[in-house]
Amino acid sequence: MSDEDDLEDSEPDQDDSEKEEDEKETEEGEDYRKEGEEFPEEWLPTPLTEDMMKEGLSLLCKTGNGLAHAYVKLEVKERDLTDIYLLRSYIHLRYVDISENHLTDLSPLNYLTHLLWLKADGNRLRSAQMNELPYLQIASFAYNQITDTEGISHPRLETLNLKGNSIHMVTGLDPEKLISLHTVELRGNQLESTLGINLPKLKNLYLRLKEEKEQEPEPQRDLEPEQSLI
Numbered sequence: 001m002s003d004e005d006d007l008e009d010s011e012p013d014q015d016d017s018e019k020e021e022d023e024k025e026t027e028e029g030e031d032y033r034k035e036g037e038e039f040p041e042e043w044l045p046t047p048l049t050e051d052m053m054k055e056g057l058s059l060l061c062k063t064g065n066g067l068a069h070a071y072v073k074l075e076v077k078e079r080d081l082t083d084i085y086l087l088r089s090y091i092h093l094r095y096v097d098i099s100e101n102h103l104t105d106l107s108p109l110n111y112l113t114h115l116l117w118l119k120a121d122g123n124r125l126r127s128a129q130m131n132e133l134p135y136l137q138i139a140s141f142a143y144n145q146i147t148d149t150e151g152i153s154h155p156r157l158e159t160l161n162l163k164g165n166s167i168h169m170v171t172g173l174d175p176e177k178l179i180s181l182h183t184v185e186l187r188g189n190q191l192e193s194t195l196g197i198n199l200p201k202l203k204n205l206y207l208r209l210k211e212e213k214e215q216e217p218e219p220q221r222d223l224e225p226e227q228s229l230i
Contacts, residue, residue: 077097101123125146182199
């Protein structure tokens, strides 16, 4: 797996201030919401097609036995996709960007056992659950409708982005399986505590608890004379 130099950086900018990150988070979340408001709640079925695959495939590499070649990178973002069943046949894919579609099911990705990098931001996912993928290192599910952290057990996963979802509690992150996970992004959720986050290699954790948001003081307004606090 020597093609990691080709993957795009999906990790948050750790040099930005917290204020700048929060402003960026708000802007990105609003962009996804605005995009969703332009369409009805029920999407017209739009499956991934062979023509879309031809347009989105790139990065020709040798396969495992070294005797054949296959395209290992796919970008099919902003295609209004509701179905990626066709991916079951593309078992050599290592880098997949299916962001900004209308996907609710990631099960076809279970067949991509060579997957290194996944970006599924801005869909309609309610879960990030997939089968254990032995080589997956970076996974981003930002700005979906995910409510829990169950079913994430990829042993080589290093970076996990769940920003801008609807997670109230972290459960299912097994420290005995997630032995490589060092960066977790959970801002923009409804987290009430840090219980369930017990990872042996964790170095970077980004989150804001619901309680902290509620306790933030409101900016003081200019009062009319009759409204004086004195």
